[in-house]
Amino acid sequence: MGQERVLYGYWRSSAAYRVRIALNLKGLPYESRAVHLVNNGGEQHAPDFIALNPQELVPCLIDDGHVLTQSMAIIEYLDETHPVPALLPANPEGRARVRALAQVVGCDVHPLGNLRVLQYLVSEFGLDESAKGVWSRHWIGEGLRALETMLSGHVATGRFCHGDSPTLADACLVPQLYNAIRWKLPLDDYPTIARIYEACQSLEAFRRAAPEVQADAPKES
Numbered sequence: 448m449g450q451e452r453v454l455y456g457y458w459r460s461s462a463a464y465r466v467r468i469a470l471n472l473k474g475l476p477y478e479s480r481a482v483h484l485v486n487n488g489g490e491q492h493a494p495d496f497i498a499l500n501p502q503e504l505v506p507c508l509i510d511d512g513h514v515l516t517q518s519m520a521i522i523e524y525l526d527e528t529h530p531v532p533a534l535l536p537a538n539p540e541g542r543a544r545v546r547a548l549a550q551v552v553g554c555d556v557h558p559l560g561n562l563r564v565l566q567y568l569v570s571e572f573g574l575d576e577s578a579k580g581v582w583s584r585h586w587i588g589e590g591l592r593a594l595e596t597m598l599s600g601h602v603a604t605g606r607f608c609h610g611d612s613p614t615l616a617d618a619c620l621v622p623q624l625y626n627a628i629r630w631k632l633p634l635d636d637y638p639t640i641a642r643i644y645e646a647c648q649s650l651e652a653f654r655r656a657a658p659e660v661q662a663d664a665p666k667e668s
Contacts (some may be wrong), residue, residue: 556590
């Protein structure tokens with residue numbers, strides 16, 4: 448009998464990375480199934496996967512027969528069905544702050560650097576690798592500047608984005624920092640973010656979610 452919880456993702460997908468973090472923080476076992484976003488024209492466009500997610504995007508979580516899409520919705524579902532440890536604060540103002548921090552990444556920054564957006568910029572406007580880097584660093588930098596201001600000096604910021612336990616905000620921040628490092632964006636102007644990133648990386652739940660340790664990540668020769 449197979450596992451009841453299956454995560455369809457891609458090793459370098461930021462959105463899938465967020466969900467892996469959340470599953471690990473909650474100690475929930477799951478089976479990973481890779482959907483390669485580039486090979487064979489993109490496996491997310493295969494009919495079998497479209498039947499699961501008509502958006503043709505990862506992640507997609509199958510949990511006890513329920514098909515769940517959109518990383519933020521998946522993480523909040525996990526928080527509601529497995530409330531300990533909580534990834535959202537107990538009070539309304541705290542939840543609003545954590546959601547706002549998460550949405551800076553999930554709604555404003557990440558979509559502009561999504562693979563399909565970068566592919567469109569290449570195919571329709573002829574961007575080369577150098578230009579893609581300029582584009583990516585610009586929009587990641589815009590988001591990190593806002594996040595640094597929102598986090599630095601705020602009374603609710605602790606070891607992590609909100610208090611001393613990781614939340615939805617940290618699950619979104621870490622994959623975006625991975626992208627920033629990948630695109631060689633200097634982090635000197637974001638000391639609070641860098642500190643929180645290091646605190647997250649000290650936790651096994653974050654380390655086990657890292658792209659490089661996923662089964663579908665390219666293996667070094």
